[in-house]
Amino acid sequence: MIREIVPIVLRFFGLLLIQGLLLINLDIFGGYGHLNLYVLVILLLPIKSPRILDMVIAFFLGLGVDMFYNSPGIHASAAVVLAYSRPLVIRILTPRDDYDFTDRPNISSLGLSWYLRYAIALLFVHSLWLYTLEAFDLSYFFDNILKAGLSTILTLVTILIIDYLFAHKAKV
Amino acid sequence: MRDFLRFLDSYKYLITFLIFQLFCFSLILRESVFQRTIVLSSINSVTGAAFEQRDKLYSYFSLRDANDILKEENILLMDNRPISYQKVDKEYAIIDDTLYAKRYTFQYAEVLNSTKTEIDNYVTLNKGSLHGVERNMGVLSGMRLMGRVEKVTEHYSLVVPIIHRNFKVSARLPMTGHFGVLSWKGGDYRYAFLNEIPKEAKVKVGMPVVTRGAGSLFPPGIEIGTISEVELEEGSDFYTLTIALGVDMARLNTVLLVKDRMSSEIDSLDQFITQ
Numbered sequence: 001m002i003r004e005i006v007p008i009v010l011r012f013f014g015l016l017l018i019q020g021l022l023l024i025n026l027d028i029f030g031g032y033g034h035l036n037l038y039v040l041v042i043l044l045l046p047i048k049s050p051r052i053l054d055m056v057i058a059f060f061l062g063l064g065v066d067m068f069y070n071s072p073g074i075h076a077s078a079a080v081v082l083a084y085s086r087p088l089v090i091r092i093l094t095p096r097d098d099y100d101f102t103d104r105p106n107i108s109s110l111g112l113s114w115y116l117r118y119a120i121a122l123l124f125v126h127s128l129w130l131y132t133l134e135a136f137d138l139s140y141f142f143d144n145i146l147k148a149g150l151s152t153i154l155t156l157v158t159i160l161i162i163d164y165l166f167a168h169k170a171k172v
Numbered sequence: 173m174r175d176f177l178r179f180l181d182s183y184k185y186l187i188t189f190l191i192f193q194l195f196c197f198s199l200i201l202r203e204s205v206f207q208r209t210i211v212l213s214s215i216n217s218v219t220g221a222a223f224e225q226r227d228k229l230y231s232y233f234s235l236r237d238a239n240d241i242l243k244e245e246n247i248l249l250m251d252n253r254p255i256s257y258q259k260v261d262k263e264y265a266i267i268d269d270t271l272y273a274k275r276y277t278f279q280y281a282e283v284l285n286s287t288k289t290e291i292d293n294y295v296t297l298n299k300g301s302l303h304g305v306e307r308n309m310g311v312l313s314g315m316r317l318m319g320r321v322e323k324v325t326e327h328y329s330l331v332v333p334i335i336h337r338n339f340k341v342s343a344r345l346p347m348t349g350h351f352g353v354l355s356w357k358g359g360d361y362r363y364a365f366l367n368e369i370p371k372e373a374k375v376k377v378g379m380p381v382v383t384r385g386a387g388s389l390f391p392p393g394i395e396i397g398t399i400s401e402v403e404l405e406e407g408s409d410f411y412t413l414t415i416a417l418g419v420d421m422a423r424l425n426t427v428l429l430v431k432d433r434m435s436s437e438i439d440s441l442d443q444f445i446t447q
Contacts, residue, residue: 020219021226024287027422030360031289052188059192063212067219069287070294070330072212073199080192084185133200134291140358 004046011041012061020068033150038065039126040159042083043119047103051087058083071134078130082122089121107160108167119159123152214285214296215328223284223296231282231425238425241314245428248315276391277431279304281311283424284328288335288361295319295331295424305329310390310430316418317341317396318427320389334396335361335421342384343396343415348373351384354396354415361421363400366413373411375402381415390430 019038026035042058062076069075090105093114107115127148135144180187199212210216214223231238281299299305301324309321311331319333332339335356343354343366352368366381379399385392401414432438 017222021222024285027289034289051185055188055192059196062196066212067216068214068222068285069290070213071290071292073196077193077196077200080189080196084189131291135358136200140291143358 008041008045008057011044012057015041016061016064019065024068028154029150032147033154034127034147035154035158036123036127036130036151037155037158039079039082039123039155040162042079042086043105043122043159045086045105047090047099047105048101051084054083054086055080074130074133077133078126081129082126085125086122089118093117106167107163115163116156119156120152123155124148127151127155210323210325213323213330214294215300215323215325215330217325217327220284220296220325220328224298227282227284227298234423234425237423241423241425245315275433277433279429279431281305281329281427281429283427286333286421286424288421291358292337293333293335293361293421294322295333295427297321297329297331297427297429298327299429300325300327300329302326304431305429306431308389308435310394310432312390312394312428312430313419313424313426315395315428317383317390317394318419318421318424321429331427333421334364334417334419341389341396343381344384344392345369345373345375345379345399346382346393347379348375352410352413354381362417364397364415364417366399366415367410369411369413371404371409371411375399375411375413377402389432391432 015038019036023035023037028035038061041061042054045054045057058079059076062079063073065075065079066072090099095110095114103109105115105118110118128144131144131147131151132141214220279299281297281303284296284298286295287293295311295318297305297311305321305324307321307324311318311320311333317334319331319336319339321329322332323330334341334354337356337358339356341354342351344351350369350373352366354364354366356364369375377399381396381399383390383392383394383396395418397415397418399413400416403412403414405412
């Protein structure tokens with residue numbers, strides 16, 4: 001149990017600080033690409049973790065990010081959407097012989113193609129919700145789609161690199 | 173009752189989700205209506221202190237930029253000092269100091285954090301109400317218009333810069349005398365828009381744009397930027413001008429806070445009008 005919780009807590013505060021103090025000032029693709037790395041906390045939660053607990057974690061994570069970004073409620077709302085839709089995506093992507101209890105949502109456990117579909121779907125839902133809410137104006141719709149697409153790609157690449165680094169480390 | 177419990181049980185995830193969303197949306201809407209939430213902004217004691225610690229680390233790397241900006245400001249100040257002027261004619265150039273009352277006072281603050289790629293950007297400063305910062309004070313960077321103070325806590329203040337959709341300022345074209353409203357719509361942080369300049373005005377690319385000084389935020393004549401694109405829609409009586417902003421949002425270090433000592437008087441007049 002402790003082994004499950006400690007990394008989650010560490011990731012929560014570590015990624016929150018990285019997001020709020022470093023990634024907040026990143027300027028890629030002229031304001032269209034945002035690196036929302038903090039969602040990794042939710043993406044890496046165990047596959048069978050309780051859904052309500054997921055949403056609670058996501059909510060407080062989002063509020064924390066909102067404090068740095070001065071956007072009360074916006075990141076929190078998007079993070080809760082992400083946590084709520086995660087089990088749906090996991091269910092759609094169920095492998096032929098179901099998940100093992102020890103399965104983790106990462107490449108070494110479920111393979112690259114599963115992980116890509118899982119991450120792209122969730123990242124896109126999260127960022128589209130986030131930017132739509134942030135603009136709060138439908139005339140920005142196509143801007144938001146573009147932003148969501150670029151941010152998804154940017155975040156995905158970073159997540160893949162991190163996954164590769166840490167999976168590599170675990171084997172050694 | 174058992175049916176109700178079963179109903180609750182089968183929809184418990186959706187219900188939790190909706191409760192969270194309700195809470196988030198109430199925060200978002202209340203924020204845009206009242207602008208009062210302090211706890212969930214970057215000027216609360218936790219995030220403010222975090223940014224301050226980061227600033228201690230960062231400030232060493234931006235010393236050169238800070239120095240450049242200070243040099244620019246010094247040149248501007250030297251330009252305006254009496255020693256750089258020569259009396260044209262002893263008989264006609266009379267300056268009587270007692271005719272002038274000091275209206276604006278200035279104060280420095282350090283930028284702890286600033287964003288430029290969001291759709292609504294913010295700047296966090298390291299001076300708060302303890303240092304005499306008040307809501308609606310104007311903020312200049314390198315003697316150019318940067319924003320206005322939106323929220324203040326004891327030690328920190330939050331600035332709404334030009335590149336925020338809620339920022340509007342009355343701007344003037346000193347070469348033609350026309351004035352309009354400057355605003356930002358998201359996108360590139362180096363450009364803003366100036367509307368309501370009538371098509372009779374002879375505008376040209378490269379013309380300077382300055383503050384009009386209406387209202388109580390900025391002294392008149394503060395540099396905003398230059399016209400970079402002139403657009404006149406068919407059938408419209410007004411130009412849409414793209415303004416290249418003078419302030420460099422990518423390298424903010426030290427900013428100047430402007431306090432208008434007449435602001436309460438002007439505000440009370442405004443109140444009188446709205447009543």
